[in-house]
Amino acid sequence: MNIAIIGYGKMGKSIKKIAQIRNHKISLCYDDTPSLHLLKNSNSDVAIEFSQPHSAFKNIKICIENDIPIVSGTTGWLEKFEILKKICKKRNGSFLYSSNFSIGMNIFFEINKKLSKLLQLSSKDYEVTIEEIHHKEKIDKPSGTALSLAKDIVNNKMKKTWILDERKTKNQILILSKRFNHVPGIHIVKYESQIEDIKIKHQAHSREGFALGAVIAAEWIQNRKGFFSMKEVLGL
Template sequence: MKIALIGYGKMGRTIEEIAISRGHEIVLKIDVNNTEALTEANLRKADVAIEFTAPASAVDNYRLCFTSGVPVVSGTTGWLSRKDEVEKACHEKEGCFFYASNFSLGVNLFFELNRKLARMMNAFDQYNVSMTEVHHTHKLDAPSGTAISLAEDIIGEVKRIDSWTSDEPKSAAELPISSIREDEVPGIHTVKYDSEVDYIEITHSAKSRRGFAFGAVLAAEFCQGRKGVLSIKNLLDELA
């Protein structure tokens, strides 16, 4: 498989290493120093694009991939206010778009654990739920996309919670998310249910970027021959 890497920072380099180890070829590498090389002609040399950039450029990158007829896998977060627009563009161009807020297998198991715990805690309103996420100082968005996914799943299961906030909560119906930025932390997410007598806490801690990168390469492989908007659930159902 020929892969275009849109975003060639630390994550892009880790993806490259894993992709090559699985027999794939990197035919295009785009970073801040050669953005002019991100063209339809260059993208068409690839079978799939893997995009890890920044919220400000992500949607334009997706649109260019759709126009070029190249499936795109993305782990960029912070652009979801334009999700409907992106999905519409994908369908109009009969493209393939695979997005995940987190490609790690462990994190996606954590998502499932979070949903199950939230379902159980819905009956116990003496517990107040909160969340903390810690990432490296280069991460631009806060809260992280993973934290927002966790929060939305909690809101869907715990009826006393109707929204999340990154500020001080104004009511018990808001789930507070604390975002911490520290040097070289791949990602730590903790969900806490706290009462007067005890607390329950679940945490996922990434040891490196390799788990995210491996999942992104699996997603790129999964996109071959497929159309439409895909998710990590589609991939996990295939692997199960």
Template sequence: MKIALIGYGKMGQAIEAIAVSQGHEVIIKIDINSQHLLAKEHLGQADVAIEFTTPETAYDNILKCFEADVPVVCGTTGWLEKLPDIKSRCLAENKAFLYASNFSVGVNIFFEINKRLAALMASQPQYDVWMEEIHHTQKKDAPSGTAITLAEQVLEKLDRKSGWVNQESNQQQELPIISKREDPAPGTHIVTYTSAIDDITITHTAHSRQGFAAGAVIAAAWLKDKKGIFTMKDVLAL
């Protein structure tokens, strides 16, 4: 598989190491100094693109992959107000797009546990719920995309919560997400249900970027030669 890496920071480098170790070829590496390689003639040589950049650049990068007719796996968070437009264009132009707020296999299993626990708690109003996420200080968005995904899953099941806030809150209808930035911290996500009698907590702690990078390579290999809109739930058949 020939891969175009759009974004060559720490995550991009981790993805490259895993991809190469599995026999794939990274034919394009695009960072702030090589934006000219986003042209159609360069991207079109790849079987799939993996995009990990910034909230400000992700949308345009995805459109350039569509223009080059290259399937694109995107892990950039913080730009999702434009996601509906990307999805409609993907379908209209018969392209391939896969977005995930987190590519870790463990995190995606954690998502399923979170949904199940929230469903069980829907009929237990004595429990309040709050969340915490901890990342390294270079993390550009807060709360993390993974935390937002977890929060939206909870909100879908709990009618007593109207929305999430990125702060502590005494408002009963709000779901607080506490964001912390500490080094070193690849990523920890905690969901806690608390009552006067007891607490129930589920936690996912990443030990390194390897899980995220490995999942992105798995997703890219799965997306190659497909058309449509997909998530890690499709990749992992969850």
């Protein structure tokens, strides 16, 4: 499979390494939005996009509009997300998005969904806190993964919304975002009450888990049409 890598930072380099180990050819490595000429001449079967929030929309759009299946993990730009889903549907394109491609993290998402659903009947008794810790280079705050975890809790009607840094009411999920050197990613979800505490944690040890998930997603989407997430890839 010929893979175009759009966004050739630390994640892009990890993706290239994993893709080559899995016997794929890297047809394009590009740090900016590729031109139509460059994209077409690369003869790419699929693109994997890990760029910056300001360029993600353009990167994904040009791939969808030119019939190149695209997998994206860029966070911090999702105000335009629904527009891309509509473009994908109109063009009968192939677009897979996830805020986190780690296989373990996607299982963690499902555990958190189940836990918040089970606790929904006693939601007033519990305060919910999501703590996320990343490297200092990470631009968006809170992380896309933390927002996905919070969204699942809200969808299960356990809490109404989330807030950053300081909780004002018990109906809010408190998100704490911390940035340190050399931390690939830690996410902790705590459900705390006067009678008990429940805590679940996922800790990434390197970027390779995210890169592997992205390459597996690219393999999966190559001959499919529509909008997808890692949930479909992993059959969750």
